[in-house]
Amino acid sequence: MKKIFKKYYGYQWLAAVIIGAILPLMAQKIGIREIHQVIWLYLVINGIYTLYFGYAVRKHGYSPLLIMLVPAIFSGVSIMWLKIVATQYGFYFSLLYIVLSLFTFFGDTRDDPDENLIPVENGFQGLASGTENNFSLPVDGGFKS
Template identity: 30%
Template sequence: MKRFNKTFDWRFWILMPIFGILFPYVINLTKLTANFKIIVLLFIVNMIFSVIAGRFLRHTGAFWVLLLVWPIVFLISVWLHINSMFYGYYLALLYLILEVFAFTSGQEEELDIDKQIPVDGGFSEV
């Protein structure tokens, strides 16, 4: 239950709709060029948020299924026609990939490799 409570931190769940739906909507209301909107908002800001979300989920020990939430929130903005369908699906996939990389980074090595018991000859007595 403690793992479940740590995962549902309000900052994580409030920031996703802000970065996925509200921020693109507000940016679309401005007179900025489309290239600036795509590069700054969708590439730089949302990619950084994807990495932060993946690291947050790893830090809290969250279930890996929660990695799908941020791309789904972004897909909701595509379905609401806030972001273009032309590139929205690909960006949602890219955000998922970045989250998975951030979630799994640093897990390549065993931290307790020195404490392991060698089993070359097998266990004779336990």
């Protein structure tokens, strides 16, 4: 079960549902004022999570389509289902979450393990070792002007 949960991005789905659906629902049920929901819940908590999420998608090699997960759940729950925020707020916050995720997704890549590797399609197949035939190439590349 744990392999299936990890294979289908279970932790990311769970976090996206908590951040995008359960927190706004709890904030509405508790009676937190809308201005505090907008500032703390939608800007601070969701913003920090989407920054982390963009980094995690890149670091773990997840599908970049997962970046759309939190904004889609947030807008679906907050705008269409519960009508917690105005439609304009919901779409702007969704765009903000996508942009924040993309900042960290395309951000600093020095820690990527495959940054200095040479991409080779289908591996090194059928290459000669170089010791069998030595070819001499002219310095000018063989082009005559």
